[in-house]
Amino acid sequence: MFSCYIVTFCSPRIRKTSSMAGMELLSDQGFRIDGRKPKELRRIQCRLGVFNQADGSAYIEQGNTKVLAAVYGPHETAGGRGKALHDRVLVNCQYSMATFSTGERKRRPRGDRKSKEMTMHLQQTFNAAIMTSLYPRSQIDIYVEVLQSDGGNYCASVNAATLALIDAGIPMKDYVCACSASFVKDCPMVDINFLEESSGGPELIVATLPKSSQIVFLEMNSRLHEDNLSKVLDVAVKGTKDVYQVLDNAVRDHISEVSAFHKLDQS
Amino acid sequence: MRETPLTNCEKDFVKKSVAENRRIDGRQPYDTRKAKITFGVDRGSCQVQLGQTRVFAQVSCEVAEPKPSRPSDGILFVNLELSPMACPSFEAGRLSDYGVELNRLLERCLKESRCLDTESLCITTGEKVWSIRVDVHVLNHDGNIIDAASIAAISVLAHFRRPDVTVSGTEITIHPIEERDPVPLSVHHMPLCVTFAFFEQGKYLVVDPTDLEEKVMDGKMVIGMNKHREICTLQITGDIQLEKDQVLRCSNIAVVKVTEMTELIHKALDNDRQVRASGGKFGFAESISIEKVTSNQMKGSEINMEDAEEQASALVLSDQDSETPSDTIEDEETVVHVLNKGVGSIGQGGASQWTIDEEEAEKMQTEVKFKMTRTKSAHKNLPTATDGDLGDNSEEEETIVLGQDMKIISQQERQNSQKMQTKTGDVKMKKGKKYMKK
Numbered sequence: 001m002f003s004c005y006i007v008t009f010c011s012p013r014i015r016k017t018s019s020m021a022g023m024e025l026l027s028d029q030g031f032r033i034d035g036r037k038p039k040e041l042r043r044i045q046c047r048l049g050v051f052n053q054a055d056g057s058a059y060i061e062q063g064n065t066k067v068l069a070a071v072y073g074p075h076e077t078a079g080g081r082g083k084a085l086h087d088r089v090l091v092n093c094q095y096s097m098a099t100f101s102t103g104e105r106k107r108r109p110r111g112d113r114k115s116k117e118m119t120m121h122l123q124q125t126f127n128a129a130i131m132t133s134l135y136p137r138s139q140i141d142i143y144v145e146v147l148q149s150d151g152g153n154y155c156a157s158v159n160a161a162t163l164a165l166i167d168a169g170i171p172m173k174d175y176v177c178a179c180s181a182s183f184v185k186d187c188p189m190v191d192i193n194f195l196e197e198s199s200g201g202p203e204l205i206v207a208t209l210p211k212s213s214q215i216v217f218l219e220m221n222s223r224l225h226e227d228n229l230s231k232v233l234d235v236a237v238k239g240t241k242d243v244y245q246v247l248d249n250a251v252r253d254h255i256s257e258v259s260a261f262h263k264l265d266q267s
Numbered sequence: 268m269r270e271t272p273l274t275n276c277e278k279d280f281v282k283k284s285v286a287e288n289r290r291i292d293g294r295q296p297y298d299t300r301k302a303k304i305t306f307g308v309d310r311g312s313c314q315v316q317l318g319q320t321r322v323f324a325q326v327s328c329e330v331a332e333p334k335p336s337r338p339s340d341g342i343l344f345v346n347l348e349l350s351p352m353a354c355p356s357f358e359a360g361r362l363s364d365y366g367v368e369l370n371r372l373l374e375r376c377l378k379e380s381r382c383l384d385t386e387s388l389c390i391t392t393g394e395k396v397w398s399i400r401v402d403v404h405v406l407n408h409d410g411n412i413i414d415a416a417s418i419a420a421i422s423v424l425a426h427f428r429r430p431d432v433t434v435s436g437t438e439i440t441i442h443p444i445e446e447r448d449p450v451p452l453s454v455h456h457m458p459l460c461v462t463f464a465f466f467e468q469g470k471y472l473v474v475d476p477t478d479l480e481e482k483v484m485d486g487k488m489v490i491g492m493n494k495h496r497e498i499c500t501l502q503i504t505g506d507i508q509l510e511k512d513q514v515l516r517c518s519n520i521a522v523v524k525v526t527e528m529t530e531l532i533h534k535a536l537d538n539d540r541q542v543r544a545s546g547g548k549f550g551f552a553e554s555i556s557i558e559k560v561t562s563n564q565m566k567g568s569e570i571n572m573e574d575a576e577e578q579a580s581a582l583v584l585s586d587q588d589s590e591t592p593s594d595t596i597e598d599e600e601t602v603v604h605v606l607n608k609g610v611g612s613i614g615q616g617g618a619s620q621w622t623i624d625e626e627e628a629e630k631m632q633t634e635v636k637f638k639m640t641r642t643k644s645a646h647k648n649l650p651t652a653t654d655g656d657l658g659d660n661s662e663e664e665e666t667i668v669l670g671q672d673m674k675i676i677s678q679q680e681r682q683n684s685q686k687m688q689t690k691t692g693d694v695k696m697k698k699g700k701k702y703m704k705k
Contacts, residue, residue, distance in 0.1 A: 113367055113370060113371060114371070116364070116367045117367060117368065117371045120364055120367070120368060124504060124505065124506070127506055128506050128507070128508060200381070202498075204501075209508065212508075213510075213511075214508035214509065214510065215503070215508065215509045215510070215511070215514070216503075216507075216508055217503060218488075218501060218502070218503040218509075218514065219501065219502050219503070220498060220500055220501035220502070221375055221379050221500060222379050222380060222381075222499070223380050223381070223497045223498070223499050224497065224498045225495075225496060225497050225498070226492070226496040226497070226498055226518050226519075226522065227496070229498060229514075229515065229518060230511075230515055233511055233514065233515075234511070237511065
């Protein structure tokens with residue numbers, strides 16, 4: 001053991017709670033930092049058809065996380081016939097975070113490792129959900145831009161991209177809904193924000209096809225004991241079902257608005 | 268360099284065998300390959316072999332400034348390099364998508380799980396901390412790089428010793444290895460990754476896929492766990508849709524595998540420590556067998572031959588039924604005559620089909636003669652290229668014509684012998700320089 005001049009304060013390393021002084025992720029009354037109950041989702045507001053240039057577009061706000069998604073396609077494969085797949089459509093995603101989206105200004109909006117990883121995950125998720133065999137030798141582009149990041153970036157991106165794909169009229173097996181979950185003080189929490197993410201607790205992100213409850217994407221960070229995996233997974237899957245309800249209502253509202261407008265036009 | 272694509276036959280074969288709960292290399296679906304860990308002479312270097320997949324890891328440390336958001340934490344940097352040495356489809360330099368995926372997995376498994384106590388790496392808060400860097404290089408790719416890389420990375424972190432530091436007032440002294448014994452890093456727990464490959468939309472699963480199985484699989488799941496049954500990372504990649512109980516089942520399997528592997532790492536570390544303490548030889552050179560310079564051995568594995576005989580005879584019988592009777596080999600002739608080492612013969616074979624009958628041979632000869640006479644007469648009628656005057660009043664030397672047997676005949680000689688010889692095959696060659704003598 002070496003002797004260090006500065007004494008570092010000893011905190012239990014097993015589950016590192018928030019390093020900020022006095023802030024508890026889950027209070028004794030059962031409220032979280034932002035006043036939610038553990039099983040409550042953040043407020044979701046969304047809008048379809050925000051751009052007229054793109055074939056499909058959507059904007060979603062999950063709490064303070066704001067994400068835009070635009071879909072182009074199906075169209076001819078850019079880059080010639082080399083990249084085209086002979087029996088299915090090529091799903092091309094781009095995930096980018098605006099430089100003003102985080103607390104500290106981001107130097108590279110896209111191209112760094114985490115963004116590349118996100119891009120790959122989005123691509124994989126939508127490859128599983130879109131009916132790719134209907135458009136061979138074609139390409140579908142999905143562009144996602146995070147305008148404000150407050151935790152749950154991937155989840156909001158997936159939800160926004162789903163709405164944009166629906167707006168573009170691309171056939172899918174089912175909605176793709178994503179939700180995150182965490183585990184603090186023996187209590188599973190759903191839809192975590194940035195503070196809860198950075199506190200070091202475990203974070204489980206899951207994307208499902210809600211009707212069949214099949215998992216298309218699953219990712220877990222930090223440490224979680226295996227016995228708790230089942231509980232956290234349940235809570236997250238339930239969260240995706242709730243998200244599905246919200247998104248479905250939004251889509252139906254949008255369609256009824258648009259069709260009402262067209263009926264008025266014709267008459 | 269692009270990889271040669273996998274044939275449909277191979278793909279179907281692998282899929283069929285996985286469906287029958289068999290694997291190409293003879294393992295059971297839930298078996299991992301044997302891992303071999305060897306440490307080098309330098310502290311903090313090791314090589315891990317998982318079957319034919321080989322990975323090399325090295326730790327290095329230096330004093331650096333801490334991140335402004337965490338002034339009392341040291342820095343851990345993990346890097347995985349894919350070079351064309353491992354597999355020709357890996358590009359040199361630029362990190363491909365696969366490389367990014369592996370790097371992020373390794374980072375999440377080691378960094379975000381807090382396996383290394385970064386606060387103990389602090390020297391002076393806000394000014395100087397230790398920056399530990401783990402570099403993993405893939406030497407040979409035969410599937411499941413992430414498992415091998417995680418084993419290598421965590422073994423190497425446990426093996427490494429950093430120089431001792433004393434801080435007195437504002438003076439910081441870093442003691443070189445000769446002065447004071449170096450200090451080990453404080454590793455809380457050992458997170459190891461286990462990979463599961465899924466086939467047929469998640470119906471069949473195998474643990475620790477080889478390169479061939481990876482190319483055929485639909486998707487994979489990587490679980491990073493430590494022996495205390497804490498999941499450090501979990502990721503599903505690929506075109507699969509899973510149920511919740513499949514995920515839980517995989518995590519149960521992973522517990523068993525991780526416990527085995529952690530024991531193996533501890534044993535390897537103990538062995539290394541004992542050898543160093545007793546003054547024996549240690550390092551990579553000791554682990555390679557002396558007879559060969561490059562060692563690539565495969566240990567013999569047991570194959571189940573119980574039903575092989577029945578299957579073989581069934582095959583032969585089904586063949587016999589389908590073919591015409593004249594083609595079947597009669598029973599008396601299945602005796603093998605051993606001619607040489609490694610050479611045997613069954614039966615004598617039929618007569619040679621290449622010999623021609625005498626009658627046929629005569630017929631063929633008369634045909635040839637007839638053809639030749641015909642061509643000769645044709646030649647006599649047509650003016651040949653060598654008839655007539657070639658124009659001796661050219662300024663060049665007289666033209667030399669090569670005869671049929673390539674003898675150099677001057678034009679005059681040739682004109683003399685024109686009537687005597689046949690003219691097929693004459694080649695006219697103008698003599699430009701005097702390098703050819705008559």
